[in-house]
Amino acid sequence: MQLTNRAKKLEKKPMTLAERAYLPAIFQGLSITMRHFFMKKATVRYPEEVRPFSPVFRGLHVLKRDEQGRERCTACGLCAVACPAEAITMVAGERKKGEEGLYREEKYAISYEINMLRCIFCGLCEEACPKAAVYLQPDKIAPPRYERDEFIYGKDRLVEPVSPDARSVRGIQLTPEQADSLRNKLAQQPA
Amino acid sequence: MIELPALGWQSIVIFVVFALSLLIATYCTYAERVIAAFLQDRVGPDRAGPYGLLQPLADAVKMFTKEEFFPGGANKALFIFGPCLAMITALMSSAVIPFGNNVSFGNNSFFLQGIEVNIGMLWVFGVVSLGVYGVMIGGWASNNKFSLLGAVRAASQNISYELAMGMSLIAVLMMSGTLSLREITLQQSVAGEWQFWNIVKQPLGFIIFCVCAFAETNRTPFDLPECETELVGGYHTEYSSMKLGLYLFAEYINIFVASAVMSVLYFGGFNFPFQYELRDWLVSSQGWELASAQNLITVLGTVGLFAKIFGFIFFFMWVRWTLPRFRYDQLMRLGWTILIPLAVLNILITGGLILFGVIK
Numbered sequence: 407m408q409l410t411n412r413a414k415k416l417e418k419k420p421m422t423l424a425e426r427a428y429l430p431a432i433f434q435g436l437s438i439t440m441r442h443f444f445m446k447k448a449t450v451r452y453p454e455e456v457r458p459f460s461p462v463f464r465g466l467h468v469l470k471r472d473e474q475g476r477e478r479c480t481a482c483g484l485c486a487v488a489c490p491a492e493a494i495t496m497v498a499g500e501r502k503k504g505e506e507g508l509y510r511e512e513k514y515a516i517s518y519e520i521n522m523l524r525c526i527f528c529g530l531c532e533e534a535c536p537k538a539a540v541y542l543q544p545d546k547i548a549p550p551r552y553e554r555d556e557f558i559y560g561k562d563r564l565v566e567p568v569s570p571d572a573r574s575v576r577g578i579q580l581t582p583e584q585a586d587s588l589r590n591k592l593a594q595q596p597a
Numbered sequence: 598m599i600e601l602p603a604l605g606w607q608s609i610v611i612f613v614v615f616a617l618s619l620l621i622a623t624y625c626t627y628a629e630r631v632i633a634a635f636l637q638d639r640v641g642p643d644r645a646g647p648y649g650l651l652q653p654l655a656d657a658v659k660m661f662t663k664e665e666f667f668p669g670g671a672n673k674a675l676f677i678f679g680p681c682l683a684m685i686t687a688l689m690s691s692a693v694i695p696f697g698n699n700v701s702f703g704n705n706s707f708f709l710q711g712i713e714v715n716i717g718m719l720w721v722f723g724v725v726s727l728g729v730y731g732v733m734i735g736g737w738a739s740n741n742k743f744s745l746l747g748a749v750r751a752a753s754q755n756i757s758y759e760l761a762m763g764m765s766l767i768a769v770l771m772m773s774g775t776l777s778l779r780e781i782t783l784q785q786s787v788a789g790e791w792q793f794w795n796i797v798k799q800p801l802g803f804i805i806f807c808v809c810a811f812a813e814t815n816r817t818p819f820d821l822p823e824c825e826t827e828l829v830g831g832y833h834t835e836y837s838s839m840k841l842g843l844y845l846f847a848e849y850i851n852i853f854v855a856s857a858v859m860s861v862l863y864f865g866g867f868n869f870p871f872q873y874e875l876r877d878w879l880v881s882s883q884g885w886e887l888a889s890a891q892n893l894i895t896v897l898g899t900v901g902l903f904a905k906i907f908g909f910i911f912f913f914m915w916v917r918w919t920l921p922r923f924r925y926d927q928l929m930r931l932g933w934t935i936l937i938p939l940a941v942l943n944i945l946i947t948g949g950l951i952l953f954g955v956i957k
Binding site for chain 2: 436447449
């Protein structure tokens with residue numbers, strides 16, 4: 407039975423003189439490698455050159471602020487429940503008087519930690535969140551670290567900075583051109 | 598004009614050749630990695646310096662700072678002596694290679710060659726065959742079965758292929774009538790007459806010599822003495838630090854010397870086409886002095902010789918990343934039952950052609 411059209415029928419017949427001389431085959435092989443010498447290289451020089459991300463790529467998490475700069479997260483724990491890898495832990499606290507400018511809801515997360523070594527970047531936390539607080543960014547990945555505990559991201563590294571200009575200092579930084587092209591790409595996506 | 602004694606000039610040339618051999622061997626490691634990468638659609642080392650050009654320095658620092666390890670039960674003196682011998686013999690063989698014709702300044706006229714001896718080719722052969730002792734002693738002194746197997750393989754392989762190599766060489770010597778590498782080079786280009794490089798007259802001999810050169814330098818497809826897949830590291834399994842570095846260096850210097858010898862014997866050495874016409878044109882219509890025109894030709898010839906050498910080094914690496922390794926019985930069969938009879942046949946054909954005056 408023939409499964410593919412690439413199967414080659416092998417015949418056990420004595421080799422011809424050209425085959426036994428071995429040199430033609432060597433030159434054939436040399437020409438193949440020489441062709442590869444001039445081919446386009448597959449290498450992406452990583453830190454300088456970033457492979458383009460898909461617009462729906464699920465990368466490093468961010469805890470969003472609302473339009474007035476208040477933290478959206480209300481520490482309901484739905485993301486932690488939804489997380490199949492049990493990567494999210496949080497401690498809930500009650501908002502004090504005078505903190506209305508910091509937290510949008512009366513309850514907020516005193517600590518919020520995601521273990522990036524456990525996380526499988528499935529995006530279920532993002533879907534579970536009723537307050538649209540946690541998002542997986544399409545343009546950042548968790549960068550390599552030397553120590554395991556450095557992969558446990560607390561609120562200091564997860565919450566979006568207040569100033570929009572400072573909002574991409576962590577993780578993998580995109581160049582302005584790359585960010586622009588990504589923005590254009592996202593704008594062209596049908597809503 | 599200062600009078601430079603011939604010995605002083607020779608020592609300068611030898612020192613330059615020594616430094617060049619080391620430099621070329623250093624950058625061979627870089628070239629090997631980049632060529633390997635390019636042949637496999639990668640880009641190779643590009644982090645250390647522009648285009649990764651400082652990579653050999655980084656490797657050297659690594660080699661020098663690694664732990665010096667002596668395996669238990671090893672013969673310490675021989676263990677150190679092995680890589681030294683490999684390195685010494687590799688460096689010695691380049692002394693007789695003519696890197697250029699004569700240069701003259703003032704009343705002095707010197708050859709761009711370390712030592713001009715009338716047994717140049719014999720010297721190269723003798724020294725290169727001593728090189729196997731470096732491998733043999735290192736493999737023996739390591740007190741390791743893999744090392745010993747690699748060393749035994751190296752010894753038998755080198756002895757087998759030296760025969761075919763020497764016999765393919767005899768055909769060249771029959772034409773040239775001399776063992777001096779300088780004479781052989783000069784005979785390949787004579788002013789005022791059509792004279793072809795030896796590759797035209799000795800194509801079969803060149804192929805045999807080239808295959809044997811691969812075997813002599815322990816390069817793929819004949820790198821059985823150190824094949825990682827069977828023998829861990831072969832004769833240098835137990836070596837670390839700069840002693841390993843010396844073995845690897847010696848291999849690259851051997852490649853350099855083998856390339857130089859092939860260029861000299863078969864590709865005209867420091868000759869390049871139309872050199873005498875260029876010299877005469879410079880003298881007659883550009884008003885140059887004969888000596889300075891000759892100096893220019895010599896410099897161009899040296900550049901040409903190095904271009905040929907680098908071409909051969911590239912070929913060595915190109916073949917390495919194309920062909921898989923031979924099996925040991927295939928290696929021996931190729932050496933004894935194919936290359937040696939072919940070399941004898943080549944001698945007979947050459948003798949016949951000389952007898953009937955087709956070539957001289």
